[in-house]
């Protein structure tokens with residue numbers, strides 16, 4: 348028997364003012380676009396903004412439905428939009444923020460499992476890592492260098508042998 352461990356390393360910034368200008372701008376956009384969320388059921392508004400390597404910016408927000416499982420997270424809306432509008436342009440960074448109308452919005456958001464899997468799929472499609480900036484309306488900001496770090500022991504297309 349062998350014991351294995353996996354190690355997650357990421358940067359923690361005190362607040363948005365500690366980020367470089369390009370990252371701070373992207374997170375600010377993510378904060379602002381939370382206002383476009385359609386989240387009447389959870390009242391948890393999420394914004395995700397992608398910067399492509401060609402400098403183009405694509406935003407997404409969560410889109411809920413009375414039939415709850417149909418709802419889409421902001422990250423996957425942004426990823427699908429970027430892949431649809433610029434199918435051959437790599438993603439450099441995605442910034443995610445939220446506004447919790449029920450309570451506190453000051454701790455960095457944590458993407459759900461489905462979004463981690465989706466981020467990983469798009470990262471696998473390109474040669475460079477997708478950086479992930481996780482924020483909130485104020486307070487600390489986490490920066491993860493690659494989507495793969497957020498989903499260890501992941502299931503990927505390579506396992507399908509197609």
Ligand code: THU
Pocket residue numbers: 386389391392393408409410411418419420421422456457458459462
């Ligand atoms: N949500 C996102 O859009 N992204 C996340 O990273 C976490 C959760 C959405 C899904 C749902 O509309 C609401 O937030 C509450 O779970």
